Amino acid sequence: MKNKKWHHVVTRLMGLLEIQLANEVYPYFPIKRGGFNLDNIVIGRNGILERYVDLDQLEDFKRIIKENNYIKLLKGFKDYEKKATPLIIRMMNDPLKNCHKFMKIFRKLWIHEITGFYIGLYCRNKKALNIISHLRGTKSLQHIAVSDFLPKLLTEISKKLKIDRELLKYAMPNEIVSLKLNKKILILRRRLYVLILINGKLQLLTGAKAKKFVKNFTDKIKDETDLNVKEFKGTPAFSGKVSGKVVLVIHDKDLVKVKEGDILVSPMTRTSFISAMKRSGAFITDEGGVTCHAAIIARELKKPCIIGTKIASKVLKNGMKVLVDADSGMVKIV
Numbered sequence: 001m002k003n004k005k006w007h008h009v010v011t012r013l014m015g016l017l018e019i020q021l022a023n024e025v026y027p028y029f030p031i032k033r034g035g036f037n038l039d040n041i042v043i044g045r046n047g048i049l050e051r052y053v054d055l056d057q058l059e060d061f062k063r064i065i066k067e068n069n070y071i072k073l074l075k076g077f078k079d080y081e082k083k084a085t086p087l088i089i090r091m092m093n094d095p096l097k098n099c100h101k102f103m104k105i106f107r108k109l110w111i112h113e114i115t116g117f118y119i120g121l122y123c124r125n126k127k128a129l130n131i132i133s134h135l136r137g138t139k140s141l142q143h144i145a146v147s148d149f150l151p152k153l154l155t156e157i158s159k160k161l162k163i164d165r166e167l168l169k170y171a172m173p174n175e176i177v178s179l180k181l182n183k184k185i186l187i188l189r190r191r192l193y194v195l196i197l198i199n200g201k202l203q204l205l206t207g208a209k210a211k212k213f214v215k216n217f218t219d220k221i222k223d224e225t226d227l228n229v230k231e232f233k234g235t236p237a238f239s240g241k242v243s244g245k246v247v248l249v250i251h252d253k254d255l256v257k258v259k260e261g262d263i264l265v266s267p268m269t270r271t272s273f274i275s276a277m278k279r280s281g282a283f284i285t286d287e288g289g290v291t292c293h294a295a296i297i298a299r300e301l302k303k304p305c306i307i308g309t310k311i312a313s314k315v316l317k318n319g320m321k322v323l324v325d326a327d328s329g330m331v332k333i334v
Helices: 016-023 055-067 071-091 099-122 126-135 141-161 173-178 183-191 207-220 252-257 271-279 293-301
Strands: 006-013 040-045 048-054 193-198 201-206 231-233 235-238 241-248 263-266 282-285 305-307 321-325 330-333
Touching: 006 055, 016 040, 016 099, 016 173, 016 193, 040 207, 048 055, 055 099, 071 099, 071 126, 071 141, 099 126, 099 141, 099 173, 141 271, 183 201, 193 207, 201 207, 235 293, 241 252, 252 271, 263 271, 271 293, 282 293, 282 321, 293 305
Parallel strands: 241 263, 263 282, 282 305
Antiparallel strands: 006 048, 040 048, 040 193, 193 201, 231 330, 235 305, 241 321, 321 330
């Protein structure tokens, strides 16, 4: 681990439960026979996580992706979705009873989600990108699982165990299935956790051990980016020009602050943001590629969108007025 060069790939608004399911994919990416391992470190603080991956492995991953189009693999994901969708819909009537079955399907969907995410970063085959956009769009089974089934399941568990639903997002998948949950441990994880995945072996740190690790880790990867800028650039995801008031959306509770025509700014959007994205005049994200959630929704809603700015949620503050030029990818504070 000492000799690795860690590269920041994504900032997400997500609890431990979902990211752990995603983590299970990393040692077994189905992009070559026998899988492909991508070592990574996840640091989660109060619902916001940052993922870092081994840069050398990522370069190998990028090379493999560019040499293939993965149409057959992605079509397989799509075929599985067709079979699994009616199962999930039927199970929705009794999420708690069907929890174990749901987790099996949800694990497979995360293989599709994470593999699609990385292929989407480096693949330029239009047919492949269209399939990935479907698999990550609002009509996908991943969307149904995250936005419909999982909230119902966590609500039922919350009522049964008298644990706040938001806290349940910091449970591990096996704890959700077994219903063996400790409120104090969940609170500790929500504040700070570190997931270390090296050579397929997972380590979860919380409390003092997590604090010590984060301090040592962040000292090595300090970001010297100037945040006192008046304009910055990202990648246009859907064209258009619009000005409006900035609303930072960091947690789901911030969604109600977004009014008609506001500019939604976030590290990265997710399925629970849809209602606010429909109200907003445009959206800007720190992260993302052409098949990220924000880009897909921008194309569906036909709203100006700039992704991959790296710094938007750090530079922009609530109430600022900005001009979003999604033709050029420029964001200006006015």
